[in-house]
Amino acid sequence: MKQRWKIDRRTFLRGTAGALLPLPFLNLMEGKTRNAFGGLSSPDNGPLRFVTLFKPNGVHPPSWNINGGTEFDFRMSPLMAPFSKHKDDLLILDNMGDFGFSSHANSTRRFLSGHHQNKDSASVDQVIANKIGEDTAHRSLELTTEGLFTGQFGCSYISYDKDGGAIPRESDPQLVFDRLFRNPMSDPNQRRSMTSLLDRVSDDAKALNRNAGREDRQTLDQYLTVVRETERRIENMEQSGSNPRIDFSTLQRPEASANLNEQVESMIDLMALALWTDSTRCITYMLGNSNSRMIFDFLGITEQHHYLSHFFRNFSRTNLDSLLKISLWHMEKFDYLLTKLKSYKEGSGTLLDNSVVLFGSGMGHSDNHTAQRIPIILAGQAKGRVKTGRYIRYSENQELSSLHLSLLKTFGVDTDSYSASDSPLPGLDGGYFPEFRERPFESWVTQEAGTITAQGRLRMSDNLDEAKVFYIDITGQESVRIEVVFRDFHDFNLPYHVGTPITLTGNGSSNGSQLLITKVTELKSLFGKSKPGTQNG
Amino acid sequence: MPAPCFRFLLPLLAVTFLQAKDVKIDGTFGSEIQPLLEQYCIKCHGGEKVKGDVDFTTIATKQDVAANFELWELVADVLAFEEMPPEEAKKRPSNAESQQIQNWYQKQFIESVQARPGNLQPRRLSAPEYRNTLRSLFGFDLEVSIIKAEQTVVERSLALKLLPTDPPGASGYVNDTHSAPLTTVTWELYAYLADRALQKLFSFQQPDALEIFVGEPLPPAFRAADLTPDQARSLIRNFAPRALRRPVTETTLAPALNALKDLNGQTLLDATKNELKALLVSPGFIYRGLLFEGEPDKQQAVDSYELAERLSYFLWEDMPDETLSKSAASGDLEDPQKLVAEIDRMLASPKSRTLSESFAHQWFGLADIDDAASDATNREALRSQAVDFLNYLFTEDRPVIELIDSKTAFTNYITASFYPKDRAQLIKYNKPKGIERQLVPNQRITIEHATERGGLLTIPGILAMNRGPVLRGTWMLRKILGERLRDPPANVPAIEAKTPDADLTFRERFDQHRSDSTCARCHDRIDPLGFAMQHYDNSGAYKLSPSYKAPIKKKEHDDDLESLDTSGQLPSGETFKNFEELKSILLSAKRGDIIRNAVEQVLAYALCRKLEPHDRPTVDQIAQTIDETNGTWRDLFIEVSESLPFQETYVSAPSSSLSSTQPKVALLFPKQSHR
Incomplete structure (x- = not known):
């Protein structure tokens, strides 16, 4: 239905710097007239866009991770099911992040700023917005679903300005809609009705003024000054001629949302509309604060999300099921976004073809806060700059900052470094990347007077009833089962080593052919770091 | 120039609304004060040398003395703080001489001042007043779509989220909006909020609200565009007096009703919305006190609608409700007994919680409790103890002095450890499964053991901020x-x-x-x-x-x-x-000082302005009554509501041209102010 709007973006909207203005009805007009489009886009095909969707509270790794498979031949994981239909438009990145542990606040900052200590420069979305968003009415939009977590305020922000200051976020779809499409700056109808309102109230105020005392007059004088000033600004707008070819008044304002699901779907609808109308080219959206305490009552869940995300400590099968329900809901919203972006045709492709969508979280294992194997997916080809339909598992853990540097280059930002990284993440464009390769190692196990030492690949149990259980696989033998208390799980950072070969020593026993370790005393990584940092990085 | 004069901040000086006619000057200036000024001050402040624009040689007549009341306030102040004459001055007045001048000031400019009400000063609704007024007018709130999760801070009100935060006025309270004038940004926001409220009114999520204004039941399948001309007219007729908080004449309504003439369907609906919106952004809605038409150049009682509005914004931070408006219409508010009954009704209403949540919150600076804890839930637990305690004092007829000592406290499981033995009175809190932290309402306890806690001063949040x-x-x-x-x-x-x-x-x-x-x-x-x-x-x-x-x-x-x-x-x-x-x-x-301060704070909040010398007799009288009768907060609210400055006003004469009036800011010694 939206195809009948043929937008001439050149005469469309002109730029102002800055994020969302308080309610920028009349505050939008300061920029000088510019020809829309930077060097990266052409009017026929639409400009490049960058969209971020942040998923709070990490994941349950066995449900998220892709195990095995190659670049072009892989099976998506159970949690990826909701958006598996978009497989051809996805570039799934694995082995992203390398911190043993990370606080919620640090991992959130790292998501778009490369490193948690990168505290005095802009997050990557803002750098990209500066490059591609200068000509739009809204340089960027920063969106969220919930309030400010005051205990660690870094949990509530992913977008930061050039001085490293957190950028306020907006949660209300109706308000965002009004800012985009119901301000007099962008809508001549609004200007007309504003002008008639101003005429009307100034007549009324003048009538009052006739028999007013001194103080009353002062008040009315002040009032009329404001009215006149507003009239003047409206006139200026008329003259400087922002008359978009689309009549924004035909756009439907979203209904008030009754729950989180409606709120998020309304917002995603608006995001697509904002991109399509070229009101903005850069949007970040947080589905929740990192460490979100939200209660997903509309999914029938009564526990707080953060509580459930600590699925080791707070393990019960029903808790884990609830957590996975929430995660699946997040994945469905990612699907919703992609589907929406594809529904808008632009040039010979879709809105998604001209965009990069970055989806992911700040941490991997949500109980241990391991910031390794962080869920990161790119969607959309950015006009052919990103090669999708692939799964990239890097040979080594990759800093998020190298991904950010690559994204900057994708969007034409001329820089050689970003945050902690001066080498871009290779392979996004389909070029060479160091692919993960199995290195040969021997697996074995010894048992001696209650001490068991096992060498082999560590994995989490696939059985959801065993969310606290790990195994070390031994060739030709039954796997060694590891069932330890939280302290051992955390101190030896078992989640960090999952999927890699280790030598692990501990106390335990045998039950028939099954060896069981109940207390870990030593852990060595065969090829990687044995202790991947104990700081809250 | 090294003289360390006026070391401290000058802006602290009161900008008084005292007028020369308020004071009666006797002959002691010439006989007692002038000689002292000549001896100690004239060298720098008179004749050839005039430092800081202060020239005592220009003051000759009684009229001069009276007209320079602001100068005398400054003189008394610098003497009290021993800031003048400067330390290096050769001759400085003795303590007795300094006291003599201060006493003269006290007698001439403080004690001799007659009580009179302030000038009628229209004031813009503060942001919270605006929010509450819009909500009461429409019967629904405009809410922001945001998920309220535990331990987070959200602003649910669209009006409070969008409107600029009003700075406290000279009175210290945000309802004193005199120094926060209307700006284009605020006006545009009023227009936007009006739009949103009207959209909601006609959206039929709210059929009840619309029915009330239309004055008749609407059919179940009613759509906004079905509005008949009769319904539109009655909508405007009913809406206008509610929004403007007083009866509206046919002349005032005429332009609005004319605008609807011969319209129907969608055009009628649009025109009706425009008229309602014009009302909501009109000065009569966004200012208080503007539509009271008094007799110019005269001190007089305010009319009963103005009085009702004063009462409701004082006790509720909100417009009058239907009952109060009816009392205004019937003249009941002029009957002292009925006025007291009305105040009791208002204090019993949940709306009176604004006295603790807004008035006392500002008085005691409870926003600073944000600094006492980083966790939002803990913060609110600490803050709610003080607010609940003050609400109890205000609405349950407790003596004013119980502010300092009381056996009643409010606590929940988060703050209970401050009352180690008394916490046994609490009903045990059982944390629901999967809830990591949760704010729960306080319970009232009687302090039997933790006697170090009674009263406001030792409420944990106050100590921690x-x-x-x-x-x-x-x-x-x-x-x-x-x-x-x-x-x-x-x-x-x-x-x-x-x-x-x-x-x-x-x-x-x-x-x-x-x-x-x-x-x-x-x-x-x-x-x-x-x-x-x-x-x-x-x-x-x-x-x-x-x-x-x-x-x-x-x-x-x-x-x-x-x-x-x-x-x-x-x-x-x-x-x-x-x-x-x-x-x-x-x-x-110190009981007298504490009561007097409470009287001043309540009066300043109720009047929405800084107290002036001519309010002093009112404060004296109320403070004395409360002190002598061990009066309660209810008594205090009643006394204030019955007081001269609350009941009366002075309407100044119209000025000839619009922009001729200057802001009443006396800039004393602008060259001398060090900051």
């Missing part, structure tokens, strides 16, 4: 005793946290600091009060409690318990060993 003796002492002086304090000189550093090689205790280093007479002027008043509270740590916990656990990390100001000295002497002479004894002094010797 004011850390250290200086903040606590200053807060008590300003907020409880109502004393004026000047800001400290800019070049004085804060007392250092403990240094390893210092043998002195924290307190001893303060005593050292006080040996400087400049510092002593204020710190003699601040320190005794603050150090009396040193048995309460920075979290508000009581160090002498058997269950006290010292914080793991020692903070500054934390001397060892044994070396803590909580004794002191007030400048007025009373001595005490600890806070308990200080509290007895507050309840006896």
Whole structure:
């Protein structure tokens, strides 16, 4: 239905710097007239866009991770099911992040700023917005679903300005809609009705003024000054001629949302509309604060999300099921976004073809806060700059900052470094990347007077009833089962080593052919770091 | 020019609304004061040399004396603070001479002043007043779509989220919007909020609200565009007096009704919305007191609609409800008994919680509790203790002086550890499964054991927001005793946290600091009060409690318990060993000051303006009544509502042209002000 709007973006909207203005009805007009489009886009095909969707509270790794498979031949994981239909438009990145542990606040900052200590420069979305968003009415939009977590305020922000200051976020779809499409700056109808309102109230105020005392007059004088000033600004707008070819008044304002699901779907609808109308080219959206305490009552869940995300400590099968329900809901919203972006045709492709969508979280294992194997997916080809339909598992853990540097280059930002990284993440464009390769190692196990030492690949149990259980696989033998208390799980950072070969020593026993370790005393990584940092990085 | 005159901030000076006609000048100026000025002041402030634009030689007649009341206030002030003449002056007045001038000022310009009401000053609704008014008018709130999760801060109200925060006015309260004028941004936001409210009104999520205004039941399948011309007219007729808070004449309604003529369907609906929107952004809606038409150049009682509005914004921070409007229409508010009944009804309404949540919140600076805890849930737990306590005092007819001492407290599982034995009165809180932290309502408890907690001063959040003796002492002086304090000189550093090689205790280093007479002027008043509270740590916990656990990390100001000295002497002479004894002094010797301050705060909030010399007789009379009768907060609210400045006003004569009036800001000595 939206195809009948043929937008001439050149005469469309002109730029102002800055994020969302308080309610920028009349505050939008300061920029000088510019020809829309930077060097990266052409009017026929639409400009490049960058969209971020942040998923709070990490994941349950066995449900998220892709195990095995190659670049072009892989099976998506159970949690990826909701958006598996978009497989051809996805570039799934694995082995992203390398911190043993990370606080919620640090991992959130790292998501778009490369490193948690990168505290005095802009997050990557803002750098990209500066490059591609200068000509739009809204340089960027920063969106969220919930309030400010005051205990660690870094949990509530992913977008930061050039001085490293957190950028306020907006949660209300109706308000965002009004800012985009119901301000007099962008809508001549609004200007007309504003002008008639101003005429009307100034007549009324003048009538009052006739028999007013001194103080009353002062008040009315002040009032009329404001009215006149507003009239003047409206006139200026008329003259400087922002008359978009689309009549924004035909756009439907979203209904008030009754729950989180409606709120998020309304917002995603608006995001697509904002991109399509070229009101903005850069949007970040947080589905929740990192460490979100939200209660997903509309999914029938009564526990707080953060509580459930600590699925080791707070393990019960029903808790884990609830957590996975929430995660699946997040994945469905990612699907919703992609589907929406594809529904808008632009040039010979879709809105998604001209965009990069970055989806992911700040941490991997949500109980241990391991910031390794962080869920990161790119969607959309950015006009052919990103090669999708692939799964990239890097040979080594990759800093998020190298991904950010690559994204900057994708969007034409001329820089050689970003945050902690001066080498871009290779392979996004389909070029060479160091692919993960199995290195040969021997697996074995010894048992001696209650001490068991096992060498082999560590994995989490696939059985959801065993969310606290790990195994070390031994060739030709039954796997060694590891069932330890939280302290051992955390101190030896078992989640960090999952999927890699280790030598692990501990106390335990045998039950028939099954060896069981109940207390870990030593852990060595065969090829990687044995202790991947104990700081809250 | 090295003279260190006016060392302290001049803006602290009152900008008085006193007028020359308010005072009666006797002959003592020529015989007693002029000679002193000639002896000590004229050298720099008269004739050839006129420092700071102060020239005493121009004052000759009684009229001159009366007209220069602001100058005399300054003179009295600099003498009281020993700022003038400067220290290096050759001749300085004796204490007796200085006192003589101060007494003269007191007699001529304070005590002789007759009570009169303030001038009628229309004022813009403050942001919370606007929010509440819009909500009461429409019967629904405009809410922001945002998920409220535990431990997060959200602003649910669209109006409060969007409107600029009003700064406190000269009275210290945000309802004193005189110094926060209307701006284009605010006006545009009013227009936007009006749009949103009208959209919702016609959206039929709200059929009840629309039916009330239309005045008849609407059919079930009614759509907004079905509005008939009759319904539209009655909608405007019913809406206008509610929005403007007083009856509206046919002449006023005529333009709106004319605009609807011969329209129907969608065009009628659009025109109706436009007319309603025009009302909502009109001066009559967004200002208070503008539509009261008094007789010019005359002191007079306000009419009953203005009185109703004053009452409801005072007790509710909101427009009058239907009952109050009816009382205004019937003239009931002029009957003192019926006025009291109305006030009792209003205090019993949940809306009166704004007295604690807004008025007292601002009075005591409870926003600072944000600094007492980083976790949003803990913050609110701490803040709600103070708010619930004040709400109890205000709405349950408790004596004013119970502000200082009370057996009643409010707590929940988060703050219960401050009441180790009394917490047994609480119904046990069982945390629901999967909820990590949760704010729950406080319960009322009677303090039987934790006697160190009774009253506002030792509510944990209050102690935790004011850390250290200086903040606590200053807060008590300003907020409880109502004393004026000047800001400290800019070049004085804060007392250092403990240094390893210092043998002195924290307190001893303060005593050292006080040996400087400049510092002593204020710190003699601040320190005794603050150090009396040193048995309460920075979290508000009581160090002498058997269950006290010292914080793991020692903070500054934390001397060892044994070396803590909580004794002191007030400048007025009373001595005490600890806070308990200080509290007895507050309840006896300082009782009058505390009550008087409470009267001033309530009156200033009710009048939405700073108190002026001509309010002094009103304050005196109410304070005396409350003190003598051990009056309650309810009594105080009634006294204020019945008082002259609340009931009456002065309407000034119209000025000839619109822009001829100047803002009433007396800029004294602009060249001298150091900042």
